[in-house]
Amino acid sequence: MSDIGIKASATSLNAAKPYNYNKRMEPARVIRWTILFLGGVVMVMPIVFMLSTSFKWPHEIYNLMIIPDDPTIENYTYVLEDGRFYKWFINSLIVATITTISAVIFDSLVGYTLCKFRFRGRMIVFVAILSTLMIPTEMLVIPWYLMARDFGWLNSYWGIMFPGVITAFGVFLMKQFFESVPDDFLEAARIDGLNEFQIWWTVAMPLVMPAISALAIFVFLGNWTAFIWPLIVTNDPALYTIPVGLTTFSVEQNVEWELIMTGAALATIPTLIVFLVFQRYIIRGVVMTGLKG
Numbered sequence: 001m002s003d004i005g006i007k008a009s010a011t012s013l014n015a016a017k018p019y020n021y022n023k024r025m026e027p028a029r030v031i032r033w034t035i036l037f038l039g040g041v042v043m044v045m046p047i048v049f050m051l052s053t054s055f056k057w058p059h060e061i062y063n064l065m066i067i068p069d070d071p072t073i074e075n076y077t078y079v080l081e082d083g084r085f086y087k088w089f090i091n092s093l094i095v096a097t098i099t100t101i102s103a104v105i106f107d108s109l110v111g112y113t114l115c116k117f118r119f120r121g122r123m124i125v126f127v128a129i130l131s132t133l134m135i136p137t138e139m140l141v142i143p144w145y146l147m148a149r150d151f152g153w154l155n156s157y158w159g160i161m162f163p164g165v166i167t168a169f170g171v172f173l174m175k176q177f178f179e180s181v182p183d184d185f186l187e188a189a190r191i192d193g194l195n196e197f198q199i200w201w202t203v204a205m206p207l208v209m210p211a212i213s214a215l216a217i218f219v220f221l222g223n224w225t226a227f228i229w230p231l232i233v234t235n236d237p238a239l240y241t242i243p244v245g246l247t248t249f250s251v252e253q254n255v256e257w258e259l260i261m262t263g264a265a266l267a268t269i270p271t272l273i274v275f276l277v278f279q280r281y282i283i284r285g286v287v288m289t290g291l292k293g
Contacts, residue, residue, distance in 0.1 A: 050268075051261075053257060053261040054258065055071040055075070061257045061258055075261075075262040079262045079263050084237070084248070085242075085266070088241060088242045089267075091157075092223075092243075092267070095160050095223055095230075095241060096220045096224040099164045100219045102161075102164075108208075111173070111175035112174065112175075114126050115179055126175070133168050133169060137228070141228065141229065145232060147162075155236045155239060156239070157239065160234060160239070164226075173214070174211055186199055217278050224242075224270070225271070231243075231247075242267040246267075
């Protein structure tokens, strides 16, 4: 009887095992992974080519080999010894940091107001803000420039930063996340005597930290790599950001691609560090945004 019981138990365990343990990989899965791999290669290759070019001599620039025949660090030595690069780095850091802080504060305030307050025209305001996302940036450059000229903002930090102090995408992102904040928490805070600003700062904001982190990263990276607007609004070399400053390595007869790629590689380091440290917030923030509302 014991042998029969043991056999019956073994049969039951075998029957309970998942069927797909030793199942061969499905063709559809192979295709998906192949497409993802090829897409990853396409996305990474420009960065690989940039790094490769930064270690090449000028006569090797148009050699498409990934590994240089005669690698050199002279390009990095030249760029780092050029005092202009540090000034460009500081300018980019100032612009990106201040713009990020401003966007997080104002986007959160507007998103919170549109989400948690009921007033006439609320949806009209929200739709009007979202509609600005459909306007290409190139169409906004002219009114931005006219505004900067009339108010005396040309060749200034504020002239570079003001288009990004509040963003329509950030308002949308924060509004969607504030939808997840229970109204009961806000009512309890009002009963405790907190004013609306205190409720926003001490109650609502800590509950949407993934969105704040994602928004801060997006805004920082966008302003760190901005080129068109800083190029238009500034003529003073002392205010050049890294993308604009790197263009000084090119002249009409000679484009020093090796120096441009070297500066671009150095400028990429902070953005890669920010992304690697906070990528979990980016993914969580973007995914959860689609689930809110």
